[in-house]
Amino acid sequence: MLPYIPGQRWISDAETDLGLGTILTCDERSVTVLFPASGETRVYSVRTAPLTRVAFAEGDQIEHHEGWLMTVDSVEDDNGLLIYLGRRADGSETEMGESLLSNHIRFQKAKDRLLTGQIDRNDWFNLRYRTLQKKDQQSRSAIQGLSGARMALIPHQLYIANTVASRYAPRVLLADEVGLGKTVEAGLILHQQLLTGRADRILIIVPESLQNQWLVEMLRRFNLQFSLYDYERCAQYPGKNAFEQAQLVICSLELLTDHPELHQQAVSAEWDMLVVDEAHHLEWNEEAPGAAYSCVESLAQDTPGLLLLTATPEQLGKSSHFARLRLLDPERYNSFAEFEQEEAQYQPIAEALDKLEQDSLSAGDISALRDLLPESDAQALLDLLTQTESDEEQKTSARQQLQNQLLDRHGTGRVLFRNTRDTVTGFKQRELHTHALELPSQYRAPMNQGGLKAHLSPESTLPGILQDTWCEFDPRFNWLLDHIRDYGDEKTLLICHSAGSAMTLSNALKEATGIHAPAFHEGLSILERDRAAAWFADHDAGPPVLICSEIGSEGRNFQFARHLVLFDLPANPDLLEQRIGRLDRIGQQHDIQIHVPYFTDTGQESMLQWYDQGLNAFAAPCPAASALFAEFGETLEKAIVSGKDDLLKQTLNETTERKTILNAAMQAGRDKLLERNACRPDIAASLVDDIEQQDDPDALFKWLEDAMNVFGVNSEETSAVSWHLTPGEHMLNGDLPGLDSEEGFSMTTYRDVALVREELQFFSHEHPFVLALQDQIINSELGNSAVSLFKTKALPEGTLLLEVIASVNCSAPKHLHIGRYLPPGTLRFLLDERGNNLAAKVGFDGLAPKLSKLKKATAREVVKLRQEQIRTLADKAEELANDHLPTLIEDAQLKMQSLLYPELQRIKALKEVNPSVRDIEVKALEMEYLAAADAIENARITIEGIRVIVTA
Ligand SMILES: Nc1ncnc2c1ncn2[C@@H]1O[C@H](COP(=O)(O)OP(=O)(O)OP(=O)(O)O)[C@@H](O)[C@H]1O
Numbered sequence: 047m048l049p050y051i052p053g054q055r056w057i058s059d060a061e062t063d064l065g066l067g068t069i070l071t072c073d074e075r076s077v078t079v080l081f082p083a084s085g086e087t088r089v090y091s092v093r094t095a096p097l098t099r100v101a102f103a104e105g106d107q108i109e110h111h112e113g114w115l116m117t118v119d120s121v122e123d124d125n126g127l128l129i130y131l132g133r134r135a136d137g138s139e140t141e142m143g144e145s146l147l148s149n150h151i152r153f154q155k156a157k158d159r160l161l162t163g164q165i166d167r168n169d170w171f172n173l174r175y176r177t178l179q180k181k182d183q184q185s186r187s188a189i190q191g192l193s194g195a196r197m198a199l200i201p202h203q204l205y206i207a208n209t210v211a212s213r214y215a216p217r218v219l220l221a222d223e224v225g226l227g228k229t230v231e232a233g234l235i236l237h238q239q240l241l242t243g244r245a246d247r248i249l250i251i252v253p254e255s256l257q258n259q260w261l262v263e264m265l266r267r268f269n270l271q272f273s274l275y276d277y278e279r280c281a282q283y284p285g286k287n288a289f290e291q292a293q294l295v296i297c298s299l300e301l302l303t304d305h306p307e308l309h310q311q312a313v314s315a316e317w318d319m320l321v322v323d324e325a326h327h328l329e330w331n332e333e334a335p336g337a338a339y340s341c342v343e344s345l346a347q348d349t350p351g352l353l354l355l356t357a358t359p360e361q362l363g364k365s366s367h368f369a370r371l372r373l374l375d376p377e378r379y380n381s382f383a384e385f386e387q388e389e390a391q392y393q394p395i396a397e398a399l400d401k402l403e404q405d406s407l408s409a410g411d412i413s414a415l416r417d418l419l420p421e422s423d424a425q426a427l428l429d430l431l432t433q434t435e436s437d438e439e440q441k442t443s444a445r446q447q448l449q450n451q452l453l454d455r456h457g458t459g460r461v462l463f464r465n466t467r468d469t470v471t472g473f474k475q476r477e478l479h480t481h482a483l484e485l486p487s488q489y490r491a492p493m494n495q496g497g498l499k500a501h502l503s504p505e506s507t508l509p510g511i512l513q514d515t516w517c518e519f520d521p522r523f524n525w526l527l528d529h530i531r532d533y534g535d536e537k538t539l540l541i542c543h544s545a546g547s548a549m550t551l552s553n554a555l556k557e558a559t560g561i562h563a564p565a566f567h568e569g570l571s572i573l574e575r576d577r578a579a580a581w582f583a584d585h586d587a588g589p590p591v592l593i594c595s596e597i598g599s600e601g602r603n604f605q606f607a608r609h610l611v612l613f614d615l616p617a618n619p620d621l622l623e624q625r626i627g628r629l630d631r632i633g634q635q636h637d638i639q640i641h642v643p644y645f646t647d648t649g650q651e652s653m654l655q656w657y658d659q660g661l662n663a664f665a666a667p668c669p670a671a672s673a674l675f676a677e678f679g680e681t682l683e684k685a686i687v688s689g690k691d692d693l694l695k696q697t698l699n700e701t702t703e704r705k706t707i708l709n710a711a712m713q714a715g716r717d718k719l720l721e722r723n724a725c726r727p728d729i730a731a732s733l734v735d736d737i738e739q740q741d742d743p744d745a746l747f748k749w750l751e752d753a754m755n756v757f758g759v760n761s762e763e764t765s766a767v768s769w770h771l772t773p774g775e776h777m778l779n780g781d782l783p784g785l786d787s788e789e790g791f792s793m794t795t796y797r798d799v800a801l802v803r804e805e806l807q808f809f810s811h812e813h814p815f816v817l818a819l820q821d822q823i824i825n826s827e828l829g830n831s832a833v834s835l836f837k838t839k840a841l842p843e844g845t846l847l848l849e850v851i852a853s854v855n856c857s858a859p860k861h862l863h864i865g866r867y868l869p870p871g872t873l874r875f876l877l878d879e880r881g882n883n884l885a886a887k888v889g890f891d892g893l894a895p896k897l898s899k900l901k902k903a904t905a906r907e908v909v910k911l912r913q914e915q916i917r918t919l920a921d922k923a924e925e926l927a928n929d930h931l932p933t934l935i936e937d938a939q940l941k942m943q944s945l946l947y948p949e950l951q952r953i954k955a956l957k958e959v960n961p962s963v964r965d966i967e968v969k970a971l972e973m974e975y976l977a978a979a980d981a982i983e984n985a986r987i988t989i990e991g992i993r994v995i996v997t998a
Pocket residue numbers: 196197198199200203222223224225226227228229230231356357600601602603627631632633
């Protein structure tokens with residue numbers, strides 16, 4: 047006979063929060079259990095299922111799912127299903143099949159264990175109490191998911207992650223300028239979504255060259271273990287959908303575009319979140335979307351959450367930028383023409399924002415604001431501003447709320463986040479060094495006959511044999527030798543247009559100097575590229591130069607290098623910014639030296655002038671660069687190729703003029719809205735503050751030390767701020783992350799130490815090891831019963847006290863994040879023999895150190911002798927705890943309403959004026975509101991631990 051019968055009620059020992067489970071199906075191998083209270087289904091192996099049968103006996107009080115109670119008189123077995131016979135509170139007889147039991151029933155295991163003589167150590171009881179307190183604090187935290195990353199607390203990143211991650215299934219474009227930390231922002235959002243149960247399955251699509259960088263970054267910074275999927279890995283699952291075999295996957299865009307069958311598998315693998323890095327490669331136009339675009343589009347349609355990352359959103363033109371917004375929200379962005387029109391109207395909104403900064407507003411200003419924000423909540427705020435009886439505090443708050451509403455309800459702000467170096471401080475200067483060289487005769491012909499490419503990188507258009515030997519006559523090569531001689535002890539990153547040029551340069555350099563400067567290009571395998579990058583990064587042994595092709599270097603972190611050699615210039619200003627961004631990124635310690643060797647009186651000089659004088663693009667990113675390139679790119683190319691000086695001069699002058707106008711217009715309109723949306727400094731600063739306060743390395747290690755003592759984990763102090771952990775010989779549980787091998791690992795609880803010492807894991811309250819320990823303590827019976835001796839003269843010898851810990855438990859789906867409203871709490875009662883609660887007078891921290899252990903046999907004897915007294919006091923404590931419940935539920939409902947209701951109202955108001963709010967977001971919030979209210983109403987008290995204290 048099978049051990050499980052459909053309809054039976056069982057509880058998960060590992061996840062008691064799930065509530066009461068119902069067996070759905072069972073065969074020889076697996077059993078499927080539905081946990082209705084949390085909406086979860088689990089499939090276990092029949093042999094190892096961590097399940098306990100729920101069976102009540104005579105005298106037990108049980109609850110019907112409709113909420114009424116019955117006392118059990120007898121139990122019958124109907125083909126493996128239990129039927130309880132008994133009486134309701136009014137005395138009437140009734141019966142209840144086990145399938146009708148309330149899904150929220152919890153069990154008071156502590157009392158049963160104590161009374162049956164299963165007594166734990168005192169320090170286990172103490173650990174249990176402190177762990178419950180810790181869990182309670184974490185559940186209350188508004189920054190859950192944001193504090194556990196190994197990262198410096200950079201305000202704009204935290205602001206974006208916090209804003210985006212709090213949305214249901216966020217769909218946004220992260221478009222910070224190059225090197226400002228988009229990968230870290232995306233990682234933070236994913237971490238938060240995973241930790242709070244809002245996402246389980248995530249697919250990250252990146253250019254092939256960045257796969258390992260992402261893999262390492264997710265693990266090193268966020269402890270997220272992604273699987274890297276390439277063709278070989280996918281082939282390991284014949285006949286199956288490879289993408290369904292892992293929850294967190296990174297793969298390259300090329301894998302999906304080159305293999306339609308794998309693309310199909312990825313589309314049907316039901317992800318919660320999709321991330322696409324370097325999204326500027328997704329080219330689109332109305333007639334024919336590119337292959338990469340279509341590939342991502344079909345995935346994006348079927349995935350609730352979507353993060354697109356690009357530093358240069360307009361690199362392939364405005365229509366492709368629009369198309370990426372369309373991926374995020376096809377309903378809102380359905381007409382390119384309308385999008386362009388809308389962009390032109392951002393200026394009045396930006397002006398209104400400025401006005402709201404001023405102390406007084408004219409009648410005209412108020413009237414303009416009334417037109418922009420016609421909704422009733424905004425009108426009320428505007429009334430407040432004009433009423434003479436309003437005080438300054440009210441007016442300031444009204445101004446802030448109105449600014450928030452303007453930002454919220456207009457423009458792309460809600461889906462597009464862009465921080466720039468203007469607003470994020472701490473970046474180093476960029477210094478341009480131009481090096482004029484004479485054009486060698488060998489390049490004259492190709493330049494005269496060829497197009498723009500021949501002018502910018504003439505070596506790549508040379509015929510046959512010259513492709514390998516051009517360094518012999520190209521003065522840029524000799525200049526490079528001089529540069530290495532002068533700066534050989536500082537790192538230089540060289541970028542040129544093509545892989546071929548990079549290889550020739552690398553070979554020639556080796557021949558001329560013996561220096562092996564690796565060529566880093568798209569033709570290398572990922573492993574080869576990662577090795578080359580790591581070798582280059584080696585401060586002592588690594589080469590002074592890395593020679594990269596355009597594509598090879600994209601997205602890479604080379605901020606440890608100080609010199610950037612642009613061996614040729616790219617044809618597009620966005621590519622120039624991408625190149626400079628390899629060095630000009632967070633972590634750069636020095637001013638960046640940009641070297642441009644060029645041939646005088648050639649198209650190279652013209653291009654250099656256009657970038658430098660036209661766009662000022664070497665000194666800083668130029669906001670209008672894409673627009674200027676769209677306007678003047680063709681003429682510039684024509685001028686360069688034809689060598690017409692007048693046309694060049696004219697283009698340069700026109701560009702300079704337009705740049706001033708466009709930059710000013712953008713700054714006044716679109717950019718101002720983007721800037722304000724991308725980071726609101728007051729909120730960002732308070733996030734940093736909250737995390738700094740939560741980071742308490744000493745307290746965390748103290749708790750960890752106690753827990754490791756109990757669990758039998760060895761810890762060796764390796765410095766004042768770091769420890770090495772290894773599995774002990776008699777570990778209580780072998781299932782702790784990182785301790786599956788003898789070697790163990792090293793860690794620190796200090797954020798600043800973890801940032802400089804890569805070999806240490808950063809332990810925070812959100813580290814998987816800490817979370818696993820916490821769960822194992824709380825979800826097991828560990829320390830829930832204890833007996834101890836209290837040597838005191840204040841009470842007669844043999845006096846009995848009962849210390850009882852209780853918590854509030856809600857069986858609710860994890861994504862509701864119910865702890866925000868109803869944290870588990872740690873109710874503590876210390877009852878004397880008459881049932882008086884002394885907890886307020888005698889605190890846990892004062893009492894615990896004064897208690898000593900009793901021998902097990904003596905402890906059992908005490909329990910046996912005082913059983914009746916203990917039972918009565920335990921029931922009394924439970925009664926007291928239950929007395930708290932209605933107030934706790936009421937407070938939680940109020941808190942939930944105060945947080946979710948305004949959010950619901952806001953999103954509904956937003957939807958009326960800003961169609962970028964999707965219907966599904968409004969619906970999801972409504973459902974969340976109702977589900978949270980229901981879960982809170984069904985909260986129950988759980989007795990987490992009982993300690994008998996006898997005085998001596
Ligand atoms: N908060 C942080 N703490 C420590 N290092 C950081 C932080 N944010 C970013 N970095 C580092 O700064 C560099 C740039 O960050 P990241 O790669 O996320 O930028 P990006 O905007 O994605 O760059 P790109 O535009 O080139 O793709 C990386 O080396 C990253 O590890």
